[in-house]
Each structure stands twice: as structure tokens, then as C-alpha cells.
Amino acid sequence: MPKQSAKKKTSTRKKAVKTSAAKPRNSASTIEQHIGNIIRSQRNLNHLTINDVSELASISPGMLSRIERGDVSASLETLEKLALALGMPMTLFFRDYDVPEGSAQLVTRGKGMQVVRRGTKKGHSYQLLAYEQGPAKSFEPFLITMDDASEVFPSFQHQGTEFLYMLKGKIEYRHGSETYVLQPGDSLMFSGEIPHGPEKLIKVPIEMLAIINYSGEI
Numbered sequence: 376m377p378k379q380s381a382k383k384k385t386s387t388r389k390k391a392v393k394t395s396a397a398k399p400r401n402s403a404s405t406i407e408q409h410i411g412n413i414i415r416s417q418r419n420l421n422h423l424t425i426n427d428v429s430e431l432a433s434i435s436p437g438m439l440s441r442i443e444r445g446d447v448s449a450s451l452e453t454l455e456k457l458a459l460a461l462g463m464p465m466t467l468f469f470r471d472y473d474v475p476e477g478s479a480q481l482v483t484r485g486k487g488m489q490v491v492r493r494g495t496k497k498g499h500s501y502q503l504l505a506y507e508q509g510p511a512k513s514f515e516p517f518l519i520t521m522d523d524a525s526e527v528f529p530s531f532q533h534q535g536t537e538f539l540y541m542l543k544g545k546i547e548y549r550h551g552s553e554t555y556v557l558q559p560g561d562s563l564m565f566s567g568e569i570p571h572g573p574e575k576l577i578k579v580p581i582e583m584l585a586i587i588n589y590s591g592e593i
Contacts, residue, residue: 408445417461431460522580530570535589544581549574
């Protein structure tokens, strides 16, 4: 089969070019290795050989191989040619380079720490969904579940501001001298220093998200 010309290859490539998100670099890699990995990834994604890309970018296959290995630092002019050959923006070469490592805390469903609060009984549970280390805590998020409509609840008092968001069921909730009926989608925010707590479980089971902010700022 006759070999396609560079011009014809370019036309075919543009119809099916794909662009992937750059993967976060290994902390030990250099900028040359990071760029080389992206070029190789984009080339493989579009099912192009080193010879294909070198012909489209007008650079030698040997030089392209060295760039992909991170052995050499490509000039901006060369990177521009490679970006055009691969059908990708030049910014993709530098995206996700030198990004700080994440330190998010994941708590999977049903794996929150079970917490016993004063006066809580069977059928009333608190799952702590995030745990801050150290003596001072800025906030605490809880998943509260209640399924015993006959339970009598105590009043709670604590520092900070509390936010409730109803997920399931129906409850009458007291804060000070006022009561509020909450259903799924309803929310309530109040000062934790004023006595508060469930007044009546109207429809069980009940699930609600409670976030206590201790910082004094909303």
C-alpha cells in the first residue's frame, strides 16, 4: 500500500484527534520528563507512531524519542510544532506540573466514627464524618439517625453554631422556646449555646446532617 503523504495524514488525524487530561506528575520527575510523558500519552491516544509525529512536526524521530524520554529540553518552537501535530493546546504540556499533593480525608458510606453524646440511647446514633487532629477543633460534621419515635431526648448545649439539614423523615426540633418542623430538604441554623434538641419524631426513620462550627465565624 502506498505510504500516505504528511499532508494527507494531517487531514485524517484532525478528524479523529483525541486529547486527554495530563496526569499529575511524579514528585521526582523533571519538567522534561513531565512533557515527554504527555507527548507519549497523546501520541498513543491517537494511535500515532514516533515516525508519524516526527513527520507531522518536521523533527527527527531520534530527537522525538529523546524528548519523550525526558533526555532533552525542547524549545518552545519545537513544543508548538508537537502540539499542532498532536492536535492539542500547548498549555497541556504544563498543566498539572508541580501541583501540590492532595490530603483530603475520605470517609466511605457507613464508616463514620460512632459517637455517643450525653443522653443518647438505643435508636439514636451519631456518625462523625470527619476528624480534625489536635486539641482545637474548628468544626464537626455528623450524620444523625433516629428510628425510635418513643424516645425522650435531652437538651444539648455547646459552643459554636450548628447547622442541620434534613435527609429523611420528619421531626419537630426545639431551639430555646421555639420549635420547628423539618422535612427532607429543610435546614436549620442556630446558636449551640441555647438549649436545643429533638422535640418529637413525627416520621421515622430520620436522617439529618449536623455541622457544628466552633470558630465563631459563618
